[in-house]
Amino acid sequence: MARTDIARRVYNHTWKLDPIVRSLLDTDFYKLLMLQMIWGVYPKVDATFHVINRAKHIRLADEIDIGALREQLDHARTLRFSKKEMIWLAGNTFYGRKQIFMPEFLAWLEDFQLPEYEISVRDGQFELEFHGPWTHTTMWEIPALAIINELRSRVALREYGPFALDVLYARAKAKMWEKTERLRKLPNIKLSDFGTRRRHSFLWQRWCVEALKEGIGDNFTGTSNVLLAMDTDLEAVGTNAHELPMVLAALAESDQELIQAPYKVLEDWQRYYGGNLLIVLPDAFGTASFLKHAPGWLAEWTGFRPDSAPPIEGGERIIRWWQEHGKDPREKMLIFSDGLDVDTIEETYRHFEGRVRMAFGWGTNLTNDFEGCAPVPTSRLHAISLVCKVSEANGRPAVKLSDNPAKATGDEREIERYIRVFGQEARLEKPVKV
Amino acid sequence: MARTDIARRVYNHTWKLDPIVRSLLDTDFYKLLMLQMIWGVYPKVDATFHVINRAKHIRLADEIDIGALREQLDHARTLRFSKKEMIWLAGNTFYGRKQIFMPEFLAWLEDFQLPEYEISVRDGQFELEFHGPWTHTTMWEIPALAIINELRSRVALREYGPFALDVLYARAKAKMWEKTERLRKLPNIKLSDFGTRRRHSFLWQRWCVEALKEGIGDNFTGTSNVLLAMDTDLEAVGTNAHELPMVLAALAESDQELIQAPYKVLEDWQRYYGGNLLIVLPDAFGTASFLKHAPGWLAEWTGFRPDSAPPIEGGERIIRWWQEHGKDPREKMLIFSDGLDVDTIEETYRHFEGRVRMAFGWGTNLTNDFEGCAPVPTSRLHAISLVCKVSEANGRPAVKLSDNPAKATGDEREIERYIRVFGQEARLEKPVKV
DSSP states (O other), rough: OOOHHHHHHHHHHOSSOOSOOOOOTBBBBBHHHHHHHHHHHHHBEEEEEEEESTTSSSSHHHHHHHHHHHHHHHHHHHHHOOOOHHHHHHHHHEEEEESSSSSHHHHHHHHHOOOOOOEETTEEEEEEEOBBBHHHHGGGHHHHHHHHHHHHHHHHHSSSSSSHHHHHHHHHHHHHHHHHHHTTTSSOOEEEOTTTTOOSHHHHHHHHHHHHHHHGGGGEEEEEEHHHHHTTTTOOOOOOTTTHHHHHHHHOSSHHHHHHHHHHHHHHHHOOOOOGGOEEEEOOOOOOHHHHHHHHHGGGGGOOOOSSSHHHHHHHHHHHHHHTOOOOOOSSEEEEEEOOOOHHHHHHHHHHHHHSEEEEEEEEHHHHHHOOSSSOSTTTOOOOOOOOEEETTTTTEEEEEOSSSSGGGGOOOHHHHHHHOOTTTOEEEEEEEO | OOOOHHHHHHHHHHOOOSSOOOTTTTSHHHHHHHHHHHHHOTOOOOEEEEESSOOSSSSSHOOOOOHHHHHHHHHHOOOOOOOOHHHHHHHEETOOOOOOOOHHHHHHHHOOOOOOEEEEETTTTTEEEEOHHHHHHHHHHHHHHHHHHHHHHHHHHSSHHHHHHHHHHHHHHHHHHHHHHHHSTTOOEEEOOTTTOOEEEEEEHHHHHHHHHHHHGGGGGEEEBHHHHHHTTTBOOOOOOOOOHHHHHOOOSSHHHHHHHHHHHHHHHHHOOGGGGGGOOOOOOOOHHHHHHOOGGGGSSSSOOOOOSSSSHHHHHHHHHHHHTTTGGGGEEEESSSOOHHHHHHHHHHHHHTTTTEEEEEEOOOOOOTTTTOOOOOOOTTTOOOEEEEEETEEEOOOOOOOSSOOBOOOOHHHHHHHHHHOOTTTTOOOOOO
C-alpha cells in the first residue's frame, strides 16, 4: 500500500521558493577567518567581487533563468546569523583554540547582512558584481557560487523522470563509495571537504560529507562548510585565500610595495592567528617569485598550500625552500587543494609519504562528480570552473597571476605589469577543469 | 507512481532500536538549574528516586515489555552531552542572563552519565528505582517518565493499520489546532510547554510545540524541554521542583528543622539564581502552612507557582499573602502548571486578568491528548498519572504532602508526622487525572 502525507505533498508542491542557501554559516570557514582580519585591519577598504565563468562555452545565462537567480540571491540577503549559530561560533573550539573570534567581532557579525548585488547579462553570461566595503562583499563569494551551481543542477535535473533521477543518484552514490574505498587504503591520509562552492547541491554535499565520515573515519578531518561542521560535530577547516594578497597588491603605491604585499598580509594574519592556521598560500603572483623574496620568518609557519602548481612539482619546490632555510620538512605541512580527485590524491600521497605532513582539501570532484551517472547523457551536470574574484580594491584593479596562466584574473595591462614585477618563472599553463 | 527509497525502507525496518531519548538535553530545564545547585551545595547527599504509577488500575508491566524498557533505559545511559550541546549551554542566554551555568559545573557535566537503575515487577507495576548520589539520580526523572510513556503509546499504536494511524494523528492535530485558536483569543496570555515527561512521543511533542509557535506567536513563551529550546530557538523555561524541599525535609534532624526546610532551600536557591527564576513552589507540605511560616524576604521574590491547589483558590490565597506583606500583586507573577487544559487556562486567565502577572505551564493536555482521536476506541492512549519522586535522602524517607492529599507520596507514618508538623489547613482532595 502506498501512502502519501497529503499535507507534506501539498506543501512541497506549493512553496514559493526552495532556498539554496538557508544559513549564513553555509559558507567556507576561511571566509570567517579572513573577515575577522579584514574587519580588524582593513575596515575602510572597498572591494568589488565579480563572478567569472571560466567555461565560456557554457552560456550560463541561457541555461539559468535570471528571475530564479535573483530570487535566490534576494533570499540569501534576508538571512542573519541565528542565536544558536552565534553561540556556536563564540563557544566552539577551532583548530584547538577557544574564542578564535573576538567578542567585538561577533557583536558586529550579529547584524551582518549580505550587501546588494548588481546583475546583468552579456554574451550569454551573467555579469554578477558586488560593490561596497570589503567587510561585506567578501561574504558573497561562496553563496553566490553555490547558488549558481545548484540552480544549474536543478535545470539539468528537470529533464529526468523519477526513475532516471533515482538511477542518477544511485550511480553517483556508488561512484562516491568507490572513491571512499580507495581512500581507505591510504592509512595515514588526512582529507577534508573543500567542496561548498562547486557542489551539485547542499543536500548532495551533506551526503558526501557523511559518507566520507562513515567511510574513512578519523582520516576525514573536517569540512570547510561551517554549517555542516556545526550540524555534524566535524571540525571546521580552512585558512586564507587569494583575495588577501590581491587586495593588498592592488592597494600598493609602488612596484616596491607591490612586491612586498604578499608578505605584509601574512604579517597581519600572524597577529590574528597561530598554530595550524599559519598556512601560506604562495601562488597568487607565482610561487617561484614568492619564495625568492620570502622573509625568513615564513619558514617558521606550519605549512604551505600550493594551489595552482602541479602538486608534486609544487610540493618539491616548497620542500627545497624549507631545506634551504634549515627546516625539516617532516615537521611541516603541505595542503593540496587544486582540482584533486582520487588519482591525484593517491599519487601525491604516495610520492610524499614519510617526507612531509600532508592534508588534502577535496573540492569539486568530491561534491559535484556526476560524470557517467546520468541515464541520458548530458553536459549540464558537469561541474564548471566558476569563480568569484576580487576585481577592484578602492577603485584600483586587482590581479591574480597564479602558477597556471589559465587561472590568471584581472585587467590585461595590469597583468603585464605584475608579470614585469613578479616575473614568471615556473609558471605552467594547464587546462582548468574545475 | 509510488516510489520508495529502498535503502531508507530497509534501514527503517532493520534497525535494532528506535531510541526514545536521544540526547541528555531532552529533559526539563529545571533539572539542570536544580542540578547545578545540588552539585554546588549538596554534592554528598544520596537520594533515591522511584517511579510511581498513580493509576493503579493500569497494569503497566502487563502492557509494556520489560526487555524493551531495559533497552531504552540502557540506551539513555550511553548518552553524553555532545560538543554542540555543551557550547550551547555555556553560551546561551537563559532568563535574560548569560552564563547561568558556572564553568566548573559545565566541566563536571561534560562527563555526566545517567547512573544505574533497578527494575522489577510487582502486582503488574514496574518497580523502577534509582539509587546513588542526588547529583545523578535526579537526572533520571524526565527520561524515565518519557520512556515509559512513549513505550506505552507505541504498544497502543501497534494495534492500528496505516490509515487508522493517519486518521488518529489527523484528529489529534485538528484538536490541537482548535485549542490554539481558543488560546489566540486571550490577547496577553503567556504560555509555555511543560509537557516533556507525559508526552505521547518526542515527535508529537515537537509537533505541538511548533504548532503553538505558529499558532499563538510571541504569546508562546518557551518550552521546558531543553533540546527543543535549542533546536527551535525558543526560550528554555522552568525553575525548581518539589524534590528540593522534600530532600531538605528528609534531612531535617528535628521537627523545628523540618518546618524550616522549605525556606532553607529557597535561601540556597537565591544564592544561585535571581530575577524571574525566583519562583516559589509553596505546596510541598501544604501552601497554607508554607505561607503562615514564610519569612518576609520571600515577598520580594518574583512569583509563586501554586501547583496542586485549584488555580483560582490557590492564586487568591497567594495574592492575599502578598497584600498582607504590602506588595502590589500586579508586579508579581503566578505560574499555573497543574493539570491545565484550555478550559482551566481560559477560566484562570479571565479571573486574574489585570490583577496579577500570569504564566501558564501547559503539560499533559498539550503533549498527550488523544481523547476522542482513536478510530478504534482504546484506553491505552489516555495519559496516566506517572511520576518519579524522591523517596529517600541519605537513607531517610522523603515525603510530599501537597495541597491535594491524592498527590501525597511517601511512607504512611512519615506522612502522619509531617501532617502533625505542618497541619493540613486548606488541603483539598480532588481526583488526579494527569
